[in-house]
Amino acid sequence: MTRVAAVHRVATRHPGDVSGLAALLDGGLDPAGIVAILGKTEGNGCVNDFTRAYAVQALSVMLSGRLATTPEDVTARIAMVMSGGTEGGLSPHFLIVSVADTQAPPTGALAIGTAFTRDFAPEEIGRTAQVHATAEAVRAAIAEAAIDDVHYVQVKCPLLTSERIAEAEARGATVATHDTYHSMGLSRGASALGVALALGEVAVVSDGAIGTDTSLFSGCASASAGVELTRNEIVVFGNSAAWAGELTIAHAVMRDGIDLSAIHAALRDAGLDPGAGQLAPDQAARLVALLAKAEPSTTGRIRGLRHIMNDDSDINATRHARALVGGVAAAAVGRTDLFISGGAEHQGPDGGGPVAVIARKAS
Amino acid sequence: MTRVAAVHRVATRHPGDVSGLAALLDGGLDPAGIVAILGKTEGNGCVNDFTRAYAVQALSVMLSGRLATTPEDVTARIAMVMSGGTEGGLSPHFLIVSVADTQAPPTGALAIGTAFTRDFAPEEIGRTAQVHATAEAVRAAIAEAAIDDVHYVQVKCPLLTSERIAEAEARGATVATHDTYHSMGLSRGASALGVALALGEVAVVSDGAIGTDTSLFSGCASASAGVELTRNEIVVFGNSAAWAGELTIAHAVMRDGIDLSAIHAALRDAGLDPGAGQLAPDQAARLVALLAKAEPSTTGRIRGLRHIMNDDSDINATRHARALVGGVAAAAVGRTDLFISGGAEHQGPDGGGPVAVIARKAS
Amino acid sequence: MTRVAAVHRVATRHPGDVSGLAALLDGGLDPAGIVAILGKTEGNGCVNDFTRAYAVQALSVMLSGRLATTPEDVTARIAMVMSGGTEGGLSPHFLIVSVADTQAPPTGALAIGTAFTRDFAPEEIGRTAQVHATAEAVRAAIAEAAIDDVHYVQVKCPLLTSERIAEAEARGATVATHDTYHSMGLSRGASALGVALALGEVAVVSDGAIGTDTSLFSGCASASAGVELTRNEIVVFGNSAAWAGELTIAHAVMRDGIDLSAIHAALRDAGLDPGAGQLAPDQAARLVALLAKAEPSTTGRIRGLRHIMNDDSDINATRHARALVGGVAAAAVGRTDLFISGGAEHQGPDGGGPVAVIARKAS
Amino acid sequence: MTRVAAVHRVATRHPGDVSGLAALLDGGLDPAGIVAILGKTEGNGCVNDFTRAYAVQALSVMLSGRLATTPEDVTARIAMVMSGGTEGGLSPHFLIVSVADTQAPPTGALAIGTAFTRDFAPEEIGRTAQVHATAEAVRAAIAEAAIDDVHYVQVKCPLLTSERIAEAEARGATVATHDTYHSMGLSRGASALGVALALGEVAVVSDGAIGTDTSLFSGCASASAGVELTRNEIVVFGNSAAWAGELTIAHAVMRDGIDLSAIHAALRDAGLDPGAGQLAPDQAARLVALLAKAEPSTTGRIRGLRHIMNDDSDINATRHARALVGGVAAAAVGRTDLFISGGAEHQGPDGGGPVAVIARKAS
Helix, strand or coil: CCEEEEEEECCCCCCCCHHHHHHHHHHCHHHHHHHEEEEEEEECCCCCCCCCHHHHHHHHHHHHHHCCHHHHHHHHCCCCCECCCCCCCCCCEEHHHHHEHHHHHHHHEEEEEEEEECCCHHHCCCCCHHHHHHHHHHHHHHHCCCCEEEEEEEEEEEECCHHHHHHHHHHCCCCCCCCCCHHHHHHHHHHHHHHHHHHCCCCCCCCHHHHCCCCCEEECEEEEEECCCCCEEEEEEEEEEEEEEEEEEEEECCCCCCCHHHHHHHHHHCCCCCCCCCCCHHHHHEEEEEEEEEECCCCEECCCCCCCCCCCCCCCCHHHHHHHHHHHHHHHHCCCEEEEECCCCHHHHCCCCEEEEEECCCC | EEEEEEEEEECCCCCCCCHHHHHHHHHHHHHHHEEEEEEEEEECCCCCCHHHHHHHHHHHHHHHHHHHHCHHHHHHHHHEEECCCCCCCCCCEEEEEEEEEEEECCEEEEEEEEEEECCCCCCHHHHHHHHHHHHHHHHHHHHHHCCCCEEEEEEEECCHHHHHHHHHCCCCCCCCCCHHHHHHHCCCCCCCEEEHHHHCCCCCCCCCHHHHCCCEEEEEEEEEECCCCCEEEEEEECCCCCCCCEEEEEEEECCCCCCHHHHHHHHHHHCCCCCCCCCCHHHHHEEEEEEEECCCCCCCCCCCCCCCCCHHCCCCCCHHHHHHHHHHHHHHHHHCHHHHEECCCCCCCCCEEEEEEECCCEE | EEEEEEEEEEEECCCCCCCCHHHHCCCCHHHHEEEEEEEEECCCCCCCCCCHHHHHHHHHHHHHHCCCHHHHHHHHHHHEEECCCCCCCCCCCCEEEEEEECCCCCCCCEEEEEEEEECCCEEEEEEEEHHHHHHHHHHHHHHHHHHCCCEEECCCCCCCCCCHHHHHHHHCHHHHHCCCHHHHHHHHHHHCCCCCHHHHCCCCCHHHCCCCCCCCCCCCCCCEECCCCCCCCEEEEEEEEEHHHHHHEEEEEEECCCHHHHHHHHHHHHHCCCCCCCCHHHHCEEEEEEEEEEECCCCCEECCCCCHHHHCCCCCCCHHHHHHHHHHHHHHCCCCCCCCECCCEEEEEEEEEEEEEEECCCC | EEEEEEEEEEECCCCCCCHHHHHHHHHHCCCCHHEEEEEECCCCCCCCCCHHHHHHHHHHHHHHHHHHCCCCHHHCEEEEEEEEEECCCCCCEEEEEEEEEECCCCCCCEEEEEEEEECHHHHHHCCHHHHHHHHHHHHHHHHHCCCCCCEEEEEEEEECHHHHHHHHHHHCCCCCCCCHHHHHHHHHHHHHHHHHCCCCCCCCCCHHCCCCCCCCEEEEEEEECCCCCCCEEEEEEEECCECCEEEEEEEEECCCCCCHHHHHHHHHHCCCCCCCCCCCHHHHCCCCEEEEEECCCCCCCCCEEEECHHHCCCCHHEEEEEEHHHHHHHHHHCCCCCCCECCCCCCCCCCCCCCCEEEEEEE
16 A cells, blocks of 8 residues: 655635635545644734634634544644744645555655654753654654655644743752743754754754754754643655655755745755746646745844844744745745744754745646 | 936944945045935834934934035935835845936936925825826926936825814815825825826826726836925936946836746846846845835735735734835845835835836946 | 522633633533623734634633533524733633522612624614614613613624625625725724613714714723624623622713723722722722723823824724723722723713723622 | 922924923023933834934934034933833823022922943943942932932943943953843843942842842832943932922832822822822822833732733733833823833832822922
8 A cells, every 4th residue: 555645735714714624624635634734824923822722723623523533632633733923925824734545556755754752841841852852753753654855844842831840840850941932942943953863964962052053953844832732743744755646845945034046946856947036827836835944043134234123122023034034935936825934943044944845746 | 517326225223323324425425416315214114103204314414414504404405215114134224316427428327317396285185286296397307317218216295284184174175085194195196196197107197096096007106205295306217328327227017016027027127137036146236226115915815815914903014015025026136125115006006016126237 | 580690700821711611610600591701812902813713712612512512502692702902911801791590589780681683784784774773682681681770781793894795785785884894893883872872872873973973972882893793792781670699780981091080980889999099909809890991082182192092003002092991990990800892983982981890799 | 509400391292303392492491401301202112112212313403402512412411211112091201300500598399419320341231330330329419419318210221232242252251141132121120229229228239139139129210221321320319408499209119010009109298189099180280290110020910810911922011011000100190191111120029110209399
């Protein structure tokens, strides 16, 4: 039996709009085959962005009906990664990632591997324990899916809360930070470094490097922290000779927020031709997903010119960064339903980030 | 005697930073030759954006010392057009536009023409009286500067205030709107239609079409409303066989916010080669200014995909639009100090806008 | 059989937090007795505030389990009025309003009456048809609950959407406005005037007065527009000699946003003593709910001094207004879990609004 | 010769509006007598609030004409303390503080003392060196003005910039923080503790306590950090038997953001009667200035109820805090032109802050 991966992109009219997914299921998509749902929701992508939880609740309530189980079981089974913030012209949407068996022979195609780490103790979050467990899970997912070349690793990771910190300290343990917001960055960073370790992008990681040494990074990792879990959930996207299907994936690393040529490289590697700069409509129709990380450079500059992202107290810096990278990516592909996500600690170089492209192969 | 136009771009560290202009003057730029200063300041670009007035005050106080006159006289003499909002990766800067005489023979180059309308009565603002007076002034500026082909017309125009409305109504006159914020859009729209009339882009304009008929627009106009004036101030940028210098200008019209090919067309017409998509560093160094208008499409869509600009009560729609177009333009040119301005009534099609490029000719 | 009304206030940790209500139900509250849930959620209270829908979804999913029905049926049965925006120091919470039968004799107490209008055609929204239907429903609710004196009328009302407008115009009907956001204000205003008509606060209402004549208002109405309904849902709060229970209600009208004496008057009428200005802790413990409407004065002034609410393009004017009135009300009562809501068309005078107090009677 | 202090409050129409001060000078106020100008400007009060610098520029340019000197000399001579943020209903205004000589006998009245510390090395900022130098300057100002009881001490203090940090480190010195934004808080905190030391509110301060030990605070200090200075500038407000005039000052400490009784205490001590809660108009007319510090409690709670200030990524926490305290103070005094300022490190207890009242004595 050969495996085949599918990625469906559905537009949403609001964060709780599950009508697009419902239509897919009505049209025959097997809900049991869904392994992950990535979503761009129209919140601020920061602390008080409740559009993410709203979307997850709407999706899990709806799917619980289709799967005849509870909403809690749905979220335990399917990795739901909601990225808030559709600044600039970005268009809210869900990416439904599913796997099915097929009688077709393996032809080489997009392959999806998933894995989970064990639950972390609070004192492990943002530290090498999380790094190594993540690396192990990434390796397991790669092996399980027989992935030949990895292009994008989505990690959902936990964070520290006041309760978790208190529990650890009651046992005499010390945590990486007492700042719960900061713990999100450390957890994302440790997760990304775990990916980097598994992929051989870095050789060794120390506690002190996490969150500080920007020279260490993965060019494939995209990490997102959520309060609802205590383990890392990993979805590896790559190509495998053992899978069938019409999809393929490629990636590149943007060195800064306006690195159009990196996006072009990823498009070309995925079989799309940006031609004179922007995909023609027939090529754009074959683009299934563009996934990129965006962050403001800590230097306050892009190619020597000042940006104001880090000094703006009205609009969070990550919102500016998503708007910028969203504009650059839309320039390349001629469409705006792109998965541009913020919070890129150890995910690409300072001010840059990974960009992955999933495309339908030319027929 | 031949005329030569210069455009100097200076970065600012904050809206009141005039050190870049001071350095230019110290280096020999004649303050008496300055005809316009266009600036991107890091405010919100909306009603309570005081970075614009702060920059104008700082510039006029400084220049009053250099010109041995009052700050008020400086602003009467030099058109200062501050555009607030450097969303995404945009970099705050001033564009110092000056004209000088030269002994060199005319070689054909960028030419600058300026003109002012008469003062408008409040009841004329946002109506055909403003349209026709603007058209007349644009024609006068073109003639005065012997411009052969017009590529960009910057208009600074007045708005209605409660005082001005009351004054008109005391005389029995009626004004176009009682909403002072809305009057800014009507004044910009009437000004843009005046440019369109002068350039033959539209044949006839009625009061009813101003602010409503989006099929009428200029592909060269950029209008900005300010409370401090009661007339229209016009700066026409074009090429003239009668001028000398190393600069040239071109323009195109973006049909939507992600129209990379329009930007490429303007770049090529100005002698710059975007190659595979983005100007190489040597080409980017020859880009003196990119000026574009940005606005959210009223349809709520970009190429069929929903955007959230018009429904966002945290970030004004024009801020999203500038971030998007700024990202697309930066993708094309590889730099972020671009004059992307909002409020594009009758300045390009719905959701799109004019883009002009001033470049140093290849040596 | 005598009726008794209960109002339970539960704090929320986030908009989807239903644990407080769950605890009440676990403690014996009959879910079938719940007639309304009013909530303050921590969104922006404006167009893209999804915390309201998120809260409604979470509440209706949870209650559907307790009531053995569908979430849709829950929202059809229970009026859920979510008011977004907890600016300043306001504390997010739900108010659970329920009615039960008791064997106790009627002693005079808080009474709750509910009623619904028929569904409105789009062309009726924001017009006298909506006014009169609302007035009729208010009268019916008063009669049904045998309310002697009305103090607070919560109305949930529909709004115009593009689809509804198109449907009406396909039939040759004309709607009150094509601006869907503006239709929210017109619908709230028409609803409030319906309350005013029922209570004898105004004698007659014309289409032209809705949304324009600020001299017409109700001192008891609080209206909220939602896209999910096509009829008006009405909850009338008052006192009735025919009811029993430990609660009572009173109200007053704030003439501007800093009208502390109006709040004091409502507190005193509800049997609470603000003493030297702020309720002492024992009195504050007897305060069950304070419900008030807040809005910026259209004059741009409060007692002659300029406010900046209407000119702030970073923070919506209604957010400033809620913060202000929340601060003034907290000064009076010494607690911050107050139901301060924005959008006060025809609900109190310009810049002011009704304030109602539900209190536990002194034992 | 006896000294007499005056405080004039002038409304502003925008941050650069100096017409109110100009009218005072035209009316006879001696510009040479002005020792300080405190202003509320309508910016965000955070990093990119340029309304403060704009106001200072406008004031110093105007005063330089009246004083026949340079704008730089004006700012060296007059302490200009601009506090950004007029959230809720707060009204933008300037407080012009001046001192004059009079032939009248001393009657006891408001007295103003000013002093400056030496310039600080970068490594002294936010440390005990700054604390002790501030304490010394406060003592000097008190002595110079013969103040008997101190009620409000305004401190303007420097901050660390990247340049200053580099300069210090080039000498082998270490600075208190590398985070320039954080240095503002440390500098304010050290300044406030210097006031506390001078007034005997704390006995001893260690480097480690600055910014961390919230039990140490001054009930009179109000500190504001600015990039333009390298020393501390101190203005002490108190009462002195040796001064004449119609003004008096008092203060109290708010224990949280809704501490109405503390505001009432300060009003009463200044001779104003809040009566049933809010100053009657005749009393409000005698209120010359109310100056208070506002900050969100670090516990996330006010009297046990959750607030959302610290978790809001759309509106900065300090903006919520000013809106809240502004509402509470307006409830007490019935007017909105109040000097409510944020950033209250060691200025009152956690979540609370000092409140001072300057009033005209009853005639």
